[in-house]
Amino acid sequence: MSYRTPPGRIAAVREVRDALLASRRAVLTTHLNADGDGAGCEAAVASWLRANGTEAWIVNPTPFPESFRFLMGDEDWLVEAGSRTAQEICESSDLAVILDTGEVPRIGRVRSLIRDLPTVVVDHHQPGEQPIGGISLRDPDACATGELVFDVLLAAGGPWTPGALQGIYVAILTDTGSFRFANSTPGSHRVAADLVERGVDPEEMFAAVYGAAPVRKYRLLARALTTLEADEEAGVAWMIVPQDAIDELGATPEDLEGMVDVPRGISGVQVGLLFRQTTTGEVKVSFRANGPVNVNELARRFGGGGHLRASGAMVPGPMARAVESVVAATREAVARETLRREPV
Numbered sequence: 522m523s524y525r526t527p528p529g530r531i532a533a534v535r536e537v538r539d540a541l542l543a544s545r546r547a548v549l550t551t552h553l554n555a556d557g558d559g560a561g562c563e564a565a566v567a568s569w570l571r572a573n574g575t576e577a578w579i580v581n582p583t584p585f586p587e588s589f590r591f592l593m594g595d596e597d598w599l600v601e602a603g604s605r606t607a608q609e610i611c612e613s614s615d616l617a618v619i620l621d622t623g624e625v626p627r628i629g630r631v632r633s634l635i636r637d638l639p640t641v642v643v644d645h646h647q648p649g650e651q652p653i654g655g656i657s658l659r660d661p662d663a664c665a666t667g668e669l670v671f672d673v674l675l676a677a678g679g680p681w682t683p684g685a686l687q688g689i690y691v692a693i694l695t696d697t698g699s700f701r702f703a704n705s706t707p708g709s710h711r712v713a714a715d716l717v718e719r720g721v722d723p724e725e726m727f728a729a730v731y732g733a734a735p736v737r738k739y740r741l742l743a744r745a746l747t748t749l750e751a752d753e754e755a756g757v758a759w760m761i762v763p764q765d766a767i768d769e770l771g772a773t774p775e776d777l778e779g780m781v782d783v784p785r786g787i788s789g790v791q792v793g794l795l796f797r798q799t800t801t802g803e804v805k806v807s808f809r810a811n812g813p814v815n816v817n818e819l820a821r822r823f824g825g826g827g828h829l830r831a832s833g834a835m836v837p838g839p840m841a842r843a844v845e846s847v848v849a850a851t852r853e854a855v856a857r858e859t860l861r862r863e864p865v
């Protein structure tokens with residue numbers, strides 16, 4: 522059986538396709554600290570739009586991750602959000618395309634740049650409280666925003682540029698944790714199979730994404746591991762990325778990618794947490810669930826959100842207090858979920 526766009530998605534897919542193809546100059550963006558899904562979708566949509574004669578530019582609220590630059594090959598479609606060029610490009614564009622988020626606070630300073638533009642949102646997060654308006658293709662059942670971008674390109678009949686194929690593949694590869702997480706569905710595998718049939722080389726993509734880490738990433742992990750705590754009875758484990766280690770090593774947000782999988786990977790753990798100090802004094806918390814605990818709901822209680830099994834929030838500092846309150850709330854959520862599933 523080959524992949525087919527789920528019927529409930531088709532109307533929105535067509536609407537988004539038509540809006541994108543009608544654009545002459547488009548600005549693409551994603552959430553703060555772009556991940557493989559956000560960056561992969563941007564590269565894919567930019568490559569595909571340019572093949573269609575639309576001048577596409579990527580303007581992100583935080584720098585485009587170095588580790589995903591390879592998706593653009595020799596091209597450079599990146600424009601720094603604070604630059605005069607970004608302002609000029611946004612003023613002369615006819616469309617803003619927001620990928621892998623649909624919420625106003627998540628696009629940071631790009632919001633003011635695209636304020637006067639019509640918007641298209643393509644996203645697979647759970648709906649939040651401050652949605653971005655305009656035309657949208659939103660489906661939390663999609664394994665990655667890359668799956669939704671695939672639907673759009675499928676509806677358009679290509680063209681399947683290398684940038685589009687690789688960008689979508691990397692989006693799905695990274696958001697499914699290399700096809701290990703609960704969002705590794707028949708759909709995610711079918712899209713991947715289709716991309717491989719069209720020419721994506723999985724070994725090449727794996728090497729580019731997971732075989733090119735700077736050594737500081739592992740030195741940072743070593744420092745973070747010394748903080749690892751596991752409450753095995755409660756099914757909660759957590760780790761702190763020490764600020765002094767970040768400073769000494771000159772670590773970037775990309776170096777923290779996947780680190781939350783360490784506490785999450787401990788036997789019996791229902792929810793794994795990762796804490797990191799930010800420059801604003803707030804503490805960034807990542808939540809990952811192995812079982813049925815809804816960490817989207819949990820993160821929302823701290824002003825964040827995301828997915829049922831993967832979400833994040835910014836919590837007021839200092840670190841010790843943030844850890845205390847988030848761990849307490851997580852213990853409670855796990856206990857409540859356990860009670861609900863095993864009625865006395």
Ligand SMILES: [Mn+2]
Nearest residue numbers: 558621666696
């Ligand atoms: Mn995503």
